[in-house]
Amino acid sequence: MSQPPSTTTTTTKIPKLYSTKAKVYDCILFFLFITVSFILLVSVPVITRGVIFLQPETPQFNVSSSSLTILNVSSNAITANFNVTFSTKNPNRKTMSYEKVVALLLYGNGSLSTITLPPFHQPGKTQKTLQAAFPSLFFQVKDNSSSRGAAVSLTTELHAKAKYGGWTWPVEKDLIKAACDDDVKVEFPSNVTTLVFGSSECDVNGQWKRIVTRCCRIFRHYIYVVSIVLFILFVSL
Structure with missing residues (x-):
């Protein structure tokens, strides 16, 4: 009688087949892991550096000079004109365009005066001066002691919508805000009609x-x- 075919060869081939498939599967998983890890490792720095590269350098603002012309002084109030000269520098290569330029003069928590300045364009790597005049200001003095004088802290701000001549992303136009502090010392009674102050830096944000x-x-x-x-x-x- 004929003998049944042997199953030894078949049973030994099946484990080898599964072993080969497992190795291929592990290799695919390892390759996917390496690829995803590389993408995650490189993508975040590349994206962040790319976004930073697309942002123009923040323009610089400062107060070149300012003066307070006193019109009237009472026991606890001042009426005066305030003139300020701003200096702005464009550190970028391309032109910065400013529109809706507004200058504010703040005293304490309130606004003393607001004026609108004409829009302007500033080429790259240049400086420009802006004149702002705040006429007929009236503000109360917190300390009216004639022996010590009164310390008056004024804050000037510039608000301007800026546009850069190059491609920016994700923001095309930015609202630039420059805040500049001026410490004004007024003594009572005052024999000086005009007080002149030096330069001061501005904190620019946007x-x-x-x-x-x-x-x-x-x-x-x-x-x-x-x-x-x-x-x-x-x-x-």
Whole structure:
């Protein structure tokens, strides 16, 4: 009688087949893991640096000079004209265009006066001066002691919608805000009709600057986390 076919060869081929498929599957998973890890490792720094590159450098503002012409002084109030000269610098290569330029004079928590300045264009790597005159100001003095005088803190601000000559993303136009502090000392009774003050720096802020600050923070945190993960993987090897 004929013997039944042997199943030894078949049973030995099946484990080898599954073993080969498992190795291919592991290789595919490892390749996907390496690819995804590389994309995650490179994409965040590239995107953040790209967004930072697309933002123009924040323009610089400062007060070149300012003067307070006293019209009338009473026991607790001042009537005066305030003139201020702003200096702005465009550190970028391309032109900055400013529209809806508004100058504000603040005293304490309130606004003393608001004036509108004409729009202007500023080519790259140039400086420009702006004149702002606040006439017939009237404000109360908190300290009216004739022996010590009265300390009056005035804050001038410039608000302007700015547009850069190059491509910016994700913000095309930005509302630039420059806040400048001036400390004015008025003595009572005052024999000086005009007080002249020197230069002072302005704190400039806007959405372009906030985007750069946020992206830099994300970039630093990402590098920090990646360094820790790579160190843990290196130690575990």
